[in-house]
Amino acid sequence: MRKVEMKLVYARQIAEDTIEMKLEDNYITQIAEPGQFIYIALPNFTLRRPISIADVDREQKQLTILFKIFGRGTASFAAYEPGMIVDCIGPNGNGFPFDTDKMEKVLLIGGGIGVPPLYYLGKKLKSKGIEVTSILGYQTAAQVFYEEEFNQLGETIVVTDDGSYGEKGYVTDIITDSFNFDLYYSCGPTGMLRALTSKLQDKKGYISLEERMGCGVGACAACVVSTKNEQGYLKICHDGPVFPAKEVIL
C-alpha cells in the first residue's frame, strides 16, 4: 500500500451514471488482487473515495475501475479527462480469498455498482480453470454494464428490479436449488447482501462490504463491522472489505 500518482489513460460512460476508467502506474497494478480497492483523493474534498479494482492488466500497467456518479465527489471525478493525474492510495484491504485446489464451481453475485470487483475475480478464477457462473443485478436496463465481459467468463444471468432487461426481480429470486457451486462471492448493497447471506446460509461464501471511511488504512476505526466471534469490530478498510459471509453481522 502506497500513495501513488496514477495517470488516467481512458474514460468512458458505460451505462447510466456509470463511468469506466483505466489508470496507469508502476506499483498498484503490479500487486493488486481481486477485491482490493484504491482510495482516491479529489481536490477540495476532505475525504478520499474508495473504489474497487475491477480489472488489472499487469503488462500494460493498467487498472480498471468502474464507478457510479453518486454524490458530489464521484461527479467531480467523472469530469476528469485522460492525461490527468489521480492521487491514489492502494492497493488497500484484503482481496477475495480462494484456494483453487478446493473448488471447481463458483457463483458470483453482484448488485449494481458491486459488480466491478467480481469481474477481476472471475477472470482470475477462470484462468485457473474454475467454472464461473454470474448473477448480475441492476435496477433497470439503462444501468446494465459488463454483461458481455461476464459472458466471457461463463454463464451469466442479468436481473433487473423492474424487468426492463434480463430476468425480473432480485438476484436472490434467481438462485434456486438447481444452482450448484462450491463457494459464492458477492458484492452489492447491504440489503442485498443481507438477503443473500441468509438465503445461502448453508453455503460457504465471501462478501465485500462498504462503509463510510476516514483514513482508509486502518488507523481511525471509522469503518467497522461487527463480527459474530470474539474479534468484536473489524475494520472494513484494513481487515476487509472482503469477509467470510458467516463472520460478520450486517
Next chain:
Amino acid sequence: MRKVEMKLVYARQIAEDTIEMKLEDNYITQIAEPGQFIYIALPNFTLRRPISIADVDREQKQLTILFKIFGRGTASFAAYEPGMIVDCIGPNGNGFPFDTDKMEKVLLIGGGIGVPPLYYLGKKLKSKGIEVTSILGYQTAAQVFYEEEFNQLGETIVVTDDGSYGEKGYVTDIITDSFNFDLYYSCGPTGMLRALTSKLQDKKGYISLEERMGCGVGACAACVVSTKNEQGYLKICHDGPVFPAKEVIL
C-alpha cells in the same frame, strides 16, 4: 453591474509572476470604464478576487486584465487555460473621472500591479487629445511589464527599486518640479500612494485604492476607507475604488 460568464480567450505570462489575460463577453466589455474592476469567482474559494480592468476592446468584446500571482487564489487563476469560463461580476465601482475640457496634460503614476488600470485610462485620455506622461515603478527588472504599451501613449519613465532597469528608486523620487501637469492619476501600494499624495498635495489627483472585500458590491461594509469630510467611511468597492486624492485618509 451583472454576474456574467466571461470566456478566457488568451493568457500569457508577461513578467515575473505576472499574467495577462483577455476575457470575452457581451456586457461588461460594452460599458466598462477605466478604473473599474471585475470581481472574479474561483472554484472552492469563499471570496471573489477584485482585478482592475486594464484595457477594453469594445469591438472584439474583449477585456484585458493583468494580475500578479500573490496567494493561492491568483495562483489557481493563473492556471486557467484559454476556452475556460470565468465567473465574473462587473463592471464594479466607479472609474477615474476626467473632464477633457479642463485638462491638457496628465501624469499617470503606477506602482507594480497598480499599473494596469492606468493603461486603459491613458489610452482613453490620449484618444481625446490629452498629453499623457507615465511613471511606472516596479521592484526589479524582472517585474517590468507594459513599458512598450505606455510608450505608445506618451513619455514613459520606468523606475525600479533596485535600479536593475530604468531609473533607480521610487516613483516619488522621479517627480520633480519640472513635471508639468494639470492632474495626476495613480494606483499602487498604499505606501506609495501615501508618499505620493503628500508630495503632490498641491496638485489635483485621483487615486485608486485596495482593500480586502466581502461582497464587492457595497452591501457588507468590509472595504471602507476614512474620508476627510463628513461622509465618514466610504466603500471602496462601491464609492471607489477611485477617490479624489485629497478626500481619503490613507
Next chain:
Amino acid sequence: MDLQVKLPGLNLKNPVMPASGCFGFGKEYSRFYDLSLLGAVMMKAATGTERLGNPTPRVAETSSGMLNAIGLQNPGVDKIIAEEVPFLAQYDTEIIANIAGSTIEEYKEVAKKFNDAPEVKAFELNISCPNVKEGGIQFGTDPDMAKEVTTIVKRASDKPVYVKLSPNVSNIVAMAKAVEEAGADGLTMINTLTGMQIHLPSRRPLIANKTGGLSGAAIKPIAIRMIYEVREQVNLPIIGMGGIETAEDVLEFLLAGANAVAVGTANFQNPLVMPEIINELPKTLEKYGFSSVHDAIGKAVFV
C-alpha cells in the same frame, strides 16, 4: 409546491431571506434581481446612533468560510427608518429589523423606534455580535443577560422578537430556554463563531480587530447541530442560518428543525444565490419526497 411559511408577524411566500449584515439594506442586490422574490429581508444591524465600525482589514478568507469584523457600522436607527426602510417597503417582501446596541438602554431605544415603523414586521435581536466589545458578547453568552435584554425589548415594542443566538456557548439549549422564558417569539441561529487568522508576513492577526466572526459552509455542521438540539427542547420557531449555499442545504436546515432560513456569506460568492435557491427548492423538496416546506420542518428531529 407550497413554499409558504407563517411565523409570528411574518407571512413568508418562501422560507428564504438574506442574513443580517450580508445584504446591507437591499439596495445593492436590487440591482441584480427583484427583491420581491425573497421571503423576507433581514436588515443590517441598527444601533441607536451612527456607528463607524472597526478599522480595516475587516474580512479574511478561510477554508470554506470567512471571518468578518465589520463592527456594526450603520447609519443609526433614525436614518435607517427614514432612508432604508422606505426603499425596502417598495417590494413585496417582509422586513425584519436587526437590533443591536452596547447597553440595554440602547436596545430598548432602537426597538421603540422601529416599533413605530409599520413596514417593519418583526425584530431580530442581535445579542450575539462578536465584534462589539462593550457588551454584545456578554449578552449572547450569558443566559441571564440574554433574558434581561429580551424582556426589555419585548416590553418596549409589540412586534414579534426573534432572538439571534450566538454559537460561542457551552450550552445552546440553555440560551434558547432563557430567551423563551423572557417571551421571545422566535429564534434565529446561528450567528458567527469567533475566529482568528494570523497574517504570516506581518506576524499579526490579519483582521484589524484581531478576532472576527466565522461564517460560511465551514460552520454548517455546527448550525445544524445547534438547531437540532434546540428544536428538541424548545418550542419557538427558528430561522436557521450558517453556511447555506444550495436548496439541499435549505432542506437540511428544515429537517433539523428550522422553520425558515437565512443566507449570508453565499451572497458574496454569488449575488444571485437566493433567487437560484428559491427556484430550485420545489424540485429539491420533491426529489426527497416532500409536498411542501411545511412538510419538511423538523422531520429529522421527531421520528
Next chain:
Amino acid sequence: MDLQVKLPGLNLKNPVMPASGCFGFGKEYSRFYDLSLLGAVMMKAATGTERLGNPTPRVAETSSGMLNAIGLQNPGVDKIIAEEVPFLAQYDTEIIANIAGSTIEEYKEVAKKFNDAPEVKAFELNISCPNVKEGGIQFGTDPDMAKEVTTIVKRASDKPVYVKLSPNVSNIVAMAKAVEEAGADGLTMINTLTGMQIHLPSRRPLIANKTGGLSGAAIKPIAIRMIYEVREQVNLPIIGMGGIETAEDVLEFLLAGANAVAVGTANFQNPLVMPEIINELPKTLEKYGFSSVHDAIGKAVFV
C-alpha cells in the same frame, strides 16, 4: 534551522506530531514512512477496559472538514501497554498517551497504569471527547469538573499532564485557567466542535450517534483564536491542533502561541502529510524571517 522544542517531559526533535485518534497507534502509517521522523506520537484514546465505540456510520464529510463519532473504540489500557506501546517504542520519537474515561475513577486508573510504562513520556488528558455520553462532555465544558479530573490524574502519576481542551465552551480561558490551577503541565487544543449532518434521503442524522466532532481546515480559525486567547492569559505550554495541513499552517499556530502542533484529519487526505510538513518547515520559517521554531512561538501575541 533549529526545529527542536522542549516541553515538560518531551524533547521534540520537531514540533509536529499526529493528533490523537487520527493515527491509531502508528502501525498503519509506519507502512508509509519511518515514524522516527515525527516529533512525537499522540496515541489513540485509552480507557480502563476495551470499548467498542459507536455504531456506524461514524464519519461524514463536510465542507473543508469532517465529522466523526468513533466513540473511543480502543482495546483498553492494558492491551495498549502490552501490544501498542512496545511497537511505538522502537522508534526514536516521544510517546504521549491519551487518557479517557467515563468516570473520574476510570481516568485515575488509566493514568496509574500508564505511569508504570516508562516509554510513555507524557499524558494528554482527554476531557473533551464529545462522543462519550456518560461524562466526557461535562468534564470538558465545566471548569470545576475539569479541575477535579486534572487534580486526580496529577495525583495518580508523576508524568506531565497536558489537558486537552474542548472548543465547545463560552469561555476557553476560564477552562485553561481552571486546569492550570489544578496543576496541569500543559494544554492541547482544540478538540473537535460538536456538529451534525442530516442525510437527506433518510431524513435522519447521517452519523449513527447523531452528533459528531467537526475537525479539519474548517475549524482552523477557531483553533487559532482560542490558542491566542489562552496564550495571552495562561502560562502553560500549548500543543495546538485543528485543521493543520501545511507548514504555513504550523507557523500560524506557532505565531498564535502554540509551542508544538498536532495534525489530525490531514493524515486521511495525505498519509505523508507530516513528513512533508516537517520537510517544508525550515524553508517556511526562513521565508518569514524566523531562525528557529522557538523564535516563532507566540510572536503574534506579544508585540
